[in-house]
Amino acid sequence: MIVKAETAPYVEAFAQRDGTDEPHWLAARRAAALANFGDKGFPTRRQEAWRFTDLRPLQRAAFPPVSGDGSAPFALDAYRCPGATHRLVLVDGKVAPALSDLGALPEGAFLASTAETLAEAPDLVAAALEESDAQGNQPFASLNAAFFTDGFVLALEPETVLERPIEILHLTSAGAPRSHHVRNLVRLGTGSRAVLLETYAGAGAHWTNSVTALHLREGAALHHARLQDESAEALHFAVNRAHVGRQARYRSFVLTLGGRLSRQDMLVRLDGEGAELALDGAYLLRGEQEATNATFVDHAAPGCTTRELFKGVVADRAHGVFLGSISVRPEAQKTDAHQLNKNLLLSRRATVDTKPELEILADDVKCSHGATVGDLDEAALFYLRTRGIAEGEARRMLIEAFAADALERVEPAALRAYLAHHLQAWLGRGEEGGR
């Protein structure tokens, strides 16, 4: 096996890990995924999908895969979703039963930690691993497949409807640099419905490396919101792969506020006729932060709809990247897809790279995309100031209005309010960077 130098600490850690009590099939998959990671190494800027990403923060140190025991105490209050939920809390990549409160789940609903599911319903987890971890071009997803120890699994039987949101908190405690590899699975049976809120937050210079597989069967509906509010030293990589079936609806929103270096890869395949996708997000960056939102939407069936809106606010020396690809296969006639990325650059040293991309191989389609980069509207700023609002306040108002616009499609209202609250907290945390 050829091993790229930067992968050595991880390959060594894999050799030393204790996996004796795991079933053979899982051990084999882990080994294959690790081999793929060792072979591919870290991505480089020569790869088109990574050309704007600066991986140096990841290369400066090794982040040994260590998971906690889920017992660290934690104040949840800042990140609790108001109202009744089914709550699962992970601390340092391991489910913390003491902090969790699953509540009463209706019949047909399954919510558990990945580790637990491996013991009770291994087939479910195996399904989540039926991805391209062993060959694919997502080396960090492969690394995750090699090391994951926990995560969450949500599975709904056909026609099951969850009234309360599922609330997953991924928390980290401060400490030496280390990596947490969480593997999550969401499976919605025919006609089932759920609301899922995930929050990633905590302290320390750790590396969160998560992979989530989502399968929505015919007519299923999922509202999926994610808040990434990790520490300003943290690294955060997330790969989300979604398959959306016939007439199913998937609405995803990701709000990026934290992390020194973060990247969200969202790969959505619209598999069944009439599937609907809303793929939205916002990123607010300051200091030295760099965040990438990379979306790949694959229209593989006719009559599907995509609405995509990502908004970026980039201050100080931060760097925002949006890579948006929509492809329409020859058989995906009557596709209706629209993608928009809008950015506010707030400082002289802030930078934005955006690459909205359309690849269309069917003819009866309506597809469009747009991208803008600019500063705050001077006329609006002036207008507010003539009404007696101080400049700083006026700027905050306009920035908030700009970013909050992206939240409009988030449902239900409780999720929207939760995200809006954290967005305002970010704005309140300090003046955006000087010009």
Place this chain on the structure above:
Amino acid sequence: MSSPATVKNAETLREVAGEGYKYGFVTDIESESAPPGLNEDIIAFISAKKHEPAWLLDWRISAFKHWQRMEEPHWAKLRVAPIDYQAATYYSAPKRQNAPKSLDEVDPELLRTYEKLGIPLNERAALAGVAVDAVFDSVSVATTFKAKLGELGIIFCSFGEAVREHGELVRRYLGSVVPQGDNFFAALNSAVFSDGSFVYVPPGVRCPMELSTYFRINAAKTGQFERTLIIADKGSYVSYLEGCTAPQRDENQLHAAVVELVALEGAEIKYSTVQNWYPGDAEGRGGIYNFVTKRGACRGAHSKISWTQVETGSAITWKYPSCILEGDNSVGEFYSVAITNNLQQADTGTKMIHLGRNTRSTIVSKGISAGRGQNTYRGLVRIQPKAENARNYTQCDSLLIGHKCGAHTVPYIEVRNPSARVEHEATTSKISEDQMFYCQQRGLSQEDALSLIVNGFCKEVLKELPMEFAVEAQKLLAVSLEGSVG
């Protein structure tokens, strides 16, 4: 039983029938060619043939060394059959190359060829007031209106002549916009370029006529390596037209031209292209590989470079006419229509590099895919840190005709200055059945309806073309889409 009329109407929109290349014919002029292959001896042969000074031979050799270390680019969305660079011939010239003093001296066969193309040199030059520097297989054979231009101090001549007569100007600007090692094909061109056009417009002079060059590819297996250099000195203006059409061929022919534009303070260059080289037959056999590097530098403040292109020909088009906006308040424009039909492929677009303050760029791209054609817009807008108040507006629209073609839009936007305002919009849709039906209900045939709608779709670009070119371009759009509806 269904109504034949209504069903036919729907189906024929998808039918693809063959239509021969209208301008497919070969002129028989004996060539004096270099042996196939590429090495330093061949380059020395080309240079000697053209009586070039030592500095230019050195420059070519140095480019060749760059090229040897480079690899063919494969990032474009193109399927390219392997090219054997050692099998191509890098120099050929018409045998009778004594410069004709008047049209009477021009090879009558050549004149007949131009007539078949609808470009009667004598009439066109006289009627349209166009000076034609006709590049026929690498060497200039006719130049008109030279005296008139000379009075204004405008230099418009073949590249070879420029090297001999205006060596210092050429030496100063050659490679200053597209360096030798810029990319694989530019390096190849720099090593072996045959001839091309040179224009210099002195300070404050407004060139009173459109300068025009027609390119043809003629001798078999001869790559065409044109080199064009246009310099607009302070406060000057020039509009340059380039039109291409080629005889039918079975094998792929490589064309790797380089065009460099330099606009000094307050100068404006308008560069228009109608490209209609042999696209290959309906099965994708033959056709030109058009791998072109075109770039303009707005060196001075308040300078402007505007590219307009109508790309209907070639089997493969790979070109990104670009603007480097160095001067404060300089302006770059790119207006493009690209049509791919049958098995044609195009990967084309532009780069707008904003370096100076208050620089502005506009990109309007109209892509039309029919048959099994693949059409990609690829563009870069980069705002560098010092480009205060830079502005870009980009509009890319794609039209799909038939269900076997593809349209792709790949814009890169890189912004390093907060005062910039960059807007990109793109749409893709199929040709509207409602529009087709409306036109047909008013009595237009399907072909006429399609041509009308496509011309409307392209109007923002076509209106940028000089008048005499616009008419030709409209005809070309119709010809290029023939057979794409039943």
Place this chain on the structure above:
Amino acid sequence: MLEIRNLHARIADGREILNGVELVVGAGEVHAIMGPNGSGKSTLAGVLSGRPGYEVTEGSVLYQGQDLLALSPDARARAGVFLAFQYPVEIPGVNNMYFLRAALNSLRRARGANELDAGQFLKAVRAKLKLLEIGDDLLQRAVNAGFSGGEKKRNEIFQMAMLEPKLAILDETDSGLDIDALKLVAGGINKLRAPDRAMVLITHYQRLLDYVVPDRVHVLSGGRIVKSGDKTLAAELERHGYAAYEAA
């Protein structure tokens, strides 16, 4: 002029919309076809003009003695069939005058008449504008692009005047018009009535018929003509509504 016999037609999803339409229109006559929403009025206009998306499953349409359904849409237009669209189509970038001249010359070629050059065409345009008492403000714009609803309908009538059809089908030409625009459009239609020209007015409301008095009025319901009468039928419909015919 026009003879429709037992016409059945369905749309792409297989639904039968026309269900045995019988209609005979003679030269110089103006017929109004009225009916509730979904009765098949627009489908009838679509089938007669050859719009894609309809399939004729039974019946025949004879126009001046020839099989109209066998002709392509443009051949029908060249044979003198004109459809004033309910929703005139916008064609960005194509000049209205250019479009009309291309259409007119295509028709003239088919009739064996000489094509009009720019000067002759302009003269013809001026004459028709004068006849219809409308301004020339729409001529230099792109076809219907950015036109108001009233402007689009006015443009349709103007095109009809220029193309001088033998059979004009006006599909809901009155819809979306205020009273002034309605009068203008109706005035135009009246001026274009001629002994050798038949017109079929398709409308939901009676109000157009206050200004354009039809020779015959037909009620279309459930894809068939369920009642025919003279102009008084329209007034009756206005008073009692279509309810009486819905079940038919």
